[in-house]
Amino acid sequence: MFGTLAKKIFGSANDRRIKAYRPRVEAINALEPELEALSDDDLRARTTMFREQLAKGAKLDDLLVPAFATVREGARRVLGQRHFDVQLVGGMVLHEGDIAEMKTGEGKTLVATLPVYLNALTGRGVHVVTVNDYLARRDSEWMGQVYRFLGMPVGVIVHGLDDVQRKDAYACDITYGTNNEFGFDYLRDNMKYDLAQMTQRGHHFAIVDEVDSILVDEARTPLIISGPLDDRSELYTQIDALVPQLTPEHYDLDEKQRAVSLNDDGNERMEELLREVGLLKDGDLYDAANATIVHHINQALRAHVLFTRDKDYIVRNDEVVIIDEFTGRMMPGRRFSEGLHQALEAKEKVKIQPENQTLASITFQNYFRLYEKLAGMTGTASTEAEEFADIYKLDVAEIPTNRPIARLDENDEVYRTVEEKYEAIIREIAEASEKGQPTLVGTTSIEKSEILAELLVKRGFKLIDFEKPTALEPLYEAARGGRAAGTFAVLNARFHEQEAFIVAQAGVPGAITIATNMAGRGTDIQLGGNAEMRISRELDGVTDEAERARREEEIRRETEAFKERAKEAGGLYVMGTERHESRRIDNQLRGRSGRQGDPGRSKFYLSLQDDLMRIFGSDRMENMLTKLGLEEGESITHPWINKAIEKAQSKVEMRNFDIRKNILKYDNVMNDQRKVIFEQRREFMAEESVRETIDDMRQNLVEDIVTRHIPADAYPEQWDVVGLKEDVQKLLNLDSPVDDWAREEGIADEEMRDRLREAADAHYAGRVEKNTPRVMTYVEKQVLLQSLDQLWREHIVTLEHLRQVVGWRGMAQRDPLNEYKSEAFQLFEGLITRLREQVTAQMMRVEVVFEKPPEPQLPEMHAEHRNPNTGENEFDAPPGPASRLGAAGGGAAAATGFVQPEKRDPNDPATWGKVGRNEACPCGSGKKFKHCHGVLA
Incomplete structure (x- = not known):
């Protein structure tokens, strides 16, 4: 108060x-x-x-x-x-x-x-x-x-x-x-x-x-941004062979939600099967290190339990083709994402196509x-x-409006059935058109706009074909004569220029425009129509200046006359055929009317069968309407109903906000790591030479190797000399007499570190001298960036898989978000360690061979806007100039870094530019670049 x-x-x-x-x-x-x-x-x-x-x-x-x-x-x-x-x-x-x-x-x-x-x-x-x-x-x-x-x-x-x-x-x-x-x-x-x-x-x-x-x-x-993964068909095949060994007692099935998951017995049985075939790493199934395996198991389980051949998909020409659940038609070329399509291919024993891998992602x-x-x-x-x-x-x-709003926002009309609601809407549209009032009818989906269009056609209205230059002439003719045009337009968002013109003329007297809630944004609905839009469309190609000026003046005068007629009829009438989940979308529709102080009117028509009405108890309302004696075709209108609907919408908005906020909490973990990686890449690229970084990695790797195999304050007989020698050979490419050193009297771990550092530094100095400092400066930066990209992409996939399974930790009374943060941090630390090992191992073995390179072929990448809840691709841009990239270091490089073969000097890698991972190596060895100069480990 x-x-x-x-x-x-x-x-x-x-x-x-x-x-x-x-x-x-x-x-x-x-x-x-x-x-x-x-x-x-x-x-x-x-x-x-x-x-x-x-x-x-x-x-x-x-x-x-x-x-x-x-x-x-x-x-x-x-x-x-x-x-x-x-x-x-x-x-x-x-x-x-x-x-x-x-x-x-x-x-x-x-x-x-x-x-x-x-x-x-x-x-x-x-x-x-x-x-x-x-x-x-x-x-x-x-x-x-x-x-x-x-x-x-x-x-x-x-x-x-x-x-x-x-x-x-x-x-x-x-x-x-x-x-x-x-x-x-x-x-x-x-x-x-x-x-x-x-x-x-x-x-x-x-x-x-x-x-x-x-x-x-x-x-x-x-x-x-995604790109094809390397062939992993063997993994899909191995896991597919295990799933049929499970029984219905091993998993929980929810057919209504189309969901299936392993229960406790299923987890134990799957762990046994995975260990038998050597696929399970250390620990249990839900350790972070096994997140990728769990992801593939879940997809294979879905493929076997939820998807039925000849119902959800068919097999044709050695391919799994999806069947549209709504139309029953085949959808060739479309694939399930997140490895599900590959799981179906493994199930049906057809050729397994490469899975797309996330190369970069951001919300x-x-x-x-x-x-x-x-x-x-x-x-x-x-x-x-x-x-x-x-x-x-x-x-x-x-921000206040320039002029006071004169629009009349009426209370909603509620009917019992959808049919009664549509009947009332068609009747209202016809009445408004008859008196010359322009009408904008908002629907919540394309499907419902088509239903309404069919009903109008049955009532004798004609759909305007905007492909014709004179499409709106019948509407203008009717407006000039003060009668109903008997035509209507349906908006879609496929052709934005055409959409803008349709919306711009929706204010012509008697115009009827049906639009989904997404349509019309960015374009103003002016009473009488938009004179500029008419001029650009109708006078296109008129070159005579005098004629053009005369026609322009006619259109402007007519538009002003139309505006006055539309005002007299009450301005733009906005009809909502259903309440949206969000009040904001309803307000967007309502706000189309009453611009700049113009008169206008808005009303929403609802039925008890609408989605939102069912959410907050249509049974009780139907009983109430029956007691009130509401007969078929009658409606109820009251401010209390509007308030009740707005409360329901507010609850739905809060729920959706919580979902988005929860998604963002998880993405923030990756975002912090993404910032570190991207900032580090920029620093590497900005430096003339990364020799100092390479040297630091090598020194730190020696420290890691010694710490791993020589416990602190341990006697030499307690050292893991065999493991130490293996790592020195594998990661440092050194054949050092580690076992002889370990037998020396008084040898300590610090002295072992010093000897290995000296040996590693000397070996690398020899590599630099052999390949020349200039060439090695180029190679060092390329190997460092490519290795970082490859490991980051693998890290992204692992985090995606971890996120899918970490929710189960909640059953053990542990916060899934905290678990995700903790394990994501451990995985990131592992990434840094692997980067150190991978770059050092590569640079300690690098050899530069100069030969004429063959013709290169660049692979393609795709940009997607993918729904994280369903896994379906919301947007899959064709790989045109804006989204086509070359691949290097496992699939990530810029197309603009490509150098024509004739401009590459086989004796100077600095002239090669960016080489695709699957491209033949420019050195002329005959091997792919990733197996030659692009090898990362």
């Missing part, structure tokens, strides 16, 4: 924050007459002036007022658009590194120009992140006019660019691109072998458009937290404010 009273007296925290910006807004307005008097060149010169002030020690906050005023004047001259005062406030929120929640139609794209320009003055680069390539291109060209006018270059990152084009785009002051492209470029950069080949130049400041979509919805799935949460300053803008963020604050340390500020 006291909180409500204080809010009435002092205003909310958000109100007080917005009020605090008022003095700076007034200061910007005061500069307007002065800047209007400047010439274009003088206005442009202010950019140089600002940069000079920064160089002399000024802070960005000191320049905010004059910089914002400069951008406003530039936008007015170039675009004919002047920032509203509330847009200036939104720009300040973004500059402070927070989220600006601005309603649809308030001009978020224009708002971003203010903080982008100000922060780009530092010369460190600003990234503007959009949800698709179309918007990245559109915004970079549209708002880029302002930046270029003020003397700032603008780049855009979209799919299909090569590394040179990407590097040029990132070198610009301002770079537009999608979240996927930015993330994949970061991963690819950290697989390069030369700093000069890296495209990104740091993570200074980013503004994320549709921040809720990118940082919440899409953050559920990580970005993954969006951890990628965007790389930025020194992060900001975002959207129309709907307040419902996810807790998540933004918890995960990204971003506060949400609600």
